[in-house]
Amino acid sequence: MNDAPAIQNRSAPINLDPERFRAAGHRLxxxxxxxxxxxxxxxxxxxxxxxxxxxxxxxxxxxxxxxQDAELLLAQATELLTRDSLYNGHPxxxxxxxxxxxxxxxxxxxxxxAVNPNVGAWACLGCLx
Numbered sequence: 001m002n003d004a005p006a007i008q009n010r011s012a013p014i015n016l017d018p019e020r021f022r023a024a025g026h027r028l029x030x031x032x033x034x035x036x037x038x039x040x041x042x043x044x045x046x047x048x049x050x051x052x053x054x055x056x057x058x059x060x061x062x063x064x065x066x067x068q069d070a071e072l073l074l075a076q077a078t079e080l081l082t083r084d085s086l087y088n089g090h091p092x093x094x095x096x097x098x099x100x101x102x103x104x105x106x107x108x109x110x111x112x113x114a115v116n117p118n119v120g121a122w123a124c125l126g127c128l129x
Contacts (some may be wrong), residue, residue: 016070024071028078035082044093045086057082
């Protein structure tokens with residue numbers, strides 16, 4: 001039995017068509033650029049307790065049984081993270097040795113996530129010959 005056509009035409013709920021992906025990505029980059037612009041004027045942290053963070057995440061509800069619209073999910077996550085994070089990239093953050101995130105590094109992480117390199121694949125390169 002040849003399942004190749006069925007596999008090639010499969011659809012996963014998490015998939016985004018190119019236009020939705022592009023729109024969500026542009027919105028996210030715009031939101032991050034706005035955060036970087038506003039960061040010096042913000043507090044270094046919202047100073048929330050662990051229980052306050054759990055409440056904002058609605059952690060008691062657990063994971064949902066069904067999926068959610070990708071753009072809405074990304075917008076909610078962006079709002080939560082840009083509103084309530086501890087900003088180690090803030091100009092007044094002096095808590096760790098950790099360096100602040102560089103905008104080019106953010107884009108590089110996006111590229112790395114898109115390519116999804118498998119660093120364990122080197123062990124299998126000989127099997128391709």
